[in-house]
Amino acid sequence: MENINWYPGHMKKTRELIKENLKLVDAVVEVVDARIPVSSRNPLIHEILGDKPSVIALNKMDLSDEKANSLWKEHFRSRGIQAVLINGNSGEGTKELLGSLAKISAGRKQSAGNRPFRLMIVGVPNVGKSSLINRLSGRKSTQTGDRPGVTKGKQWIKLTNGMQLLDTPGILWPKFEDPDTGKNLAYCGSIKDEIMDIPTLAMEFIGYMGENYPRLLMDRYKMEEILETPLENMEAIALKRGCILPGKRIDYERIGRLVLDEFRGGKIGRITLELPDES
Ligand SMILES: Nc1nc2c(ncn2[C@@H]2O[C@H](COP(=O)(O)OP(=O)(O)OP(=O)(O)O)[C@@H](O)[C@H]2O)c(=O)[nH]1
Ligand SMILES: [Mg+2]
Structure with a gap:
């Protein structure tokens, strides 16, 4: 388990892609796995996001411990970080998530003009990014359970509340020094079993x-x-x-x-x- 190859070239490329896409959006939804809210957060997320407003979506809330869910929500809140528990399969919590985004939208600078509020979704593999995109758009706009691919040109998905969502999520490759983090990601299926x-x-x-x-x-x-x-x-x-x-x-x-x-x-x-x- 010590010799995991993280494809550094690939990692760097996807990070640059996310940074490019970030310029086009007003806010970011960072999807993490509610069973491992720290391990499934990319440690470079602050550097990547800069001062872009963001909301943490604690996804797969149906699989995680209810007591722990409350603790985590409180943990992020007490640090001034917006965090919402969601279930990408059933749609539970997505209303609250949209509410948080609406608050960010309301505080947006006037310079943005009348352009619709735009957002993108980022997260490590298998956390439920595509499921959330489908949920927020109310249709099957993107493949779930698929492997990361290359999409040419930007596609915007119109949400019912007038916001626009970038159809391709940003894939954050897990990066860590702590072996427990690697194990947690592997337990939850964010690291391919073939290399474990x-x-x-x-x-x-x-x-x-x-x-x-x-x-x-x-x-x-x-x-x-x-x-x-x-x-x-x-x-x-x-x-x-x-x-x-x-x-x-x-x-x-x-x-x-x-x-x-x-x-x-x-x-x-x-x-x-x-x-x-x-x-
Ligand atoms: N139980 C449960 N399963 C979920 C939830 N959200 C997503 N899943 C499942 O998790 C798996 C991965 O979901 P995806 O939406 O494909 O994840 P992704 O982040 O797009 O994955 P990649 O494209 O591989 O990076 C699928 O089998 C989903 O059905 C959730 O809230 N609860
Ligand atoms: Mg996907």
Whole structure:
């Protein structure tokens, strides 16, 4: 897991593209994953945004822990950062998000004239940028679950409230030094599984669950207790799910994938992987 290749060339190019597009908009919606609000924020976001007004959309609020959702919202608010909890699939929270944008729009400089208020969406891979674009525009204007591509020419999507939304979101490549950040992004599917060691990743996830959400883990996998080590818990889960190879060996790859898939799909329960710093 140490040798993740972040394609620095690609990263630099997309950052420049975002900066170009930023010149065209009045505000930015920064989409983050509510399960990992810090890990899914690009550390260079301040440098990239400059003094452009922005709102944080804490997306996938349906998958994250409700208590943690409130803590995070309060955390950002207390720092003067606008943050809204949203669900890009159901549309929950998008009204509040539009309300926040309307406030920014109302405070916009007169020099902007009568031009419609314009915004763009940025975020790391898989946080739900395309889903949000579709939600805000009320139609399927962009592909979800797709891979980043190249779009030529700017397309503006008209929103019902008169605002205009840039159809191509800015993809912020994750960049970090802290290995926990990388793990969090991988758990949530923002880093391709192909470059991860799935059994190790899943075992570490199970370790986090055993410590922070033991009840959810026990209920989901019908365990009587949380065992001493993450590995033992993983093996117990593998036995319950029949992830066994010939010779009664544990199929770590298969159980690893299964657990991570179930987490990503919300099947284990509502889970948040990082909480605001107390200090
Ligand atoms: N449960 C849940 N799933 C969501 C939510 N928003 C998006 N998703 C799912 O998350 C996955 C990724 O969503 P996209 O909208 O394609 O994400 P993206 O940021 O455009 O991804 P890239 O284009 O790959 O960077 C899809 O399977 C969506 O259905 C949400 O609020 N809740
Ligand atoms: Mg997309």
